[in-house]
Amino acid sequence: NPTGTFIPADQIEAFLKQVPSNVVVVLDEAYNEFLTPEQQYESTAWVKQYPNLLVSRTFSKAYGLAGLRVGFSIAQPAVTDLMNRVRQPFNVNSMAQAAAIAALNDTEFLEMGARNNAAGYRQFTQAFEAMGLQYVPSFGNFVLVKVGADDDAGARVNLALLRQGVIVRPVGNYGLPQWLRISIGLPQENAVLIAALTKALA
Known part of the structure; x- marks a missing residue:
């Protein structure tokens, strides 16, 4: 999902109710930790209610452990057994497991x-608005x-940014050739991106 949009709990539950019990549903919560407490929902309760649901989380995003490739899933035993197969x-590895527990x-x-x-999200969106650029409200780290x-x-703006040493993600492969996905960094990193984007669009 390159957009960072948020699906409320009531919509997810309405979807789960419509899915046949012989179809496994994977609820990817990779960006869950970026939601506010008011936006978060108790997906483990759904796992108890829907035996065909698997909830996955990762330590690659908010926890900062992308290089260790570690995450976890929550599901009922029958689905877990299928995953183990x-x-x-x-x-x-044991180092990744120890890092995940510490995280x-x-x-x-x-x-x-x-x-x-x-x-960083505020810094970006204020700059985009000042530049007259359209953006999709995001609930992730981009x-x-x-x-x-x-x-x-x-593609053109991506190349112009690369020439300035700034890496972003083109999303033409998602059918969005006019858009870029830009990760949120530290304030000084965001400022470099904003300056480079301003120059690329001049």
Whole structure:
């Protein structure tokens, strides 16, 4: 999902009620930690109610452990058994497991990251509005922004940013050739992106 949009709990539950019980539903909560407490929902309760549901989380985003490739899932035993049949053996090493446990206990880091992300989101959206750029309201650690009207706008602006040493993600492969997905960083990193984007669009 390149947009960062948020689906409310009532819509997810309405969907779950319509899915046949022989169809496994994977609820990917990779960006869950970026939601406010008011936006978050108790998906583990759904796992108890819907035996065909698997909820997945990752330590690659808010926890900052992308290089370790570690995450977890919550599901009823029958679905977990199916997952165990297809997963690779020794798929998570002991260092990654130890780091994940430590990360779960480091609530201070998680809260700091959420604050930085919220501030960076405001920094980006204010700049995009000042530049007259359309963007999709995001609930993740990135913003999807439209950088031009022509069909090669995303690729063209991406190349102009690369020439300035700034890496973003073109999303033409998602059918959005006029858009770029821009990750939120620290304030000074965001400022570099804003300056480079301003120059690329001049």
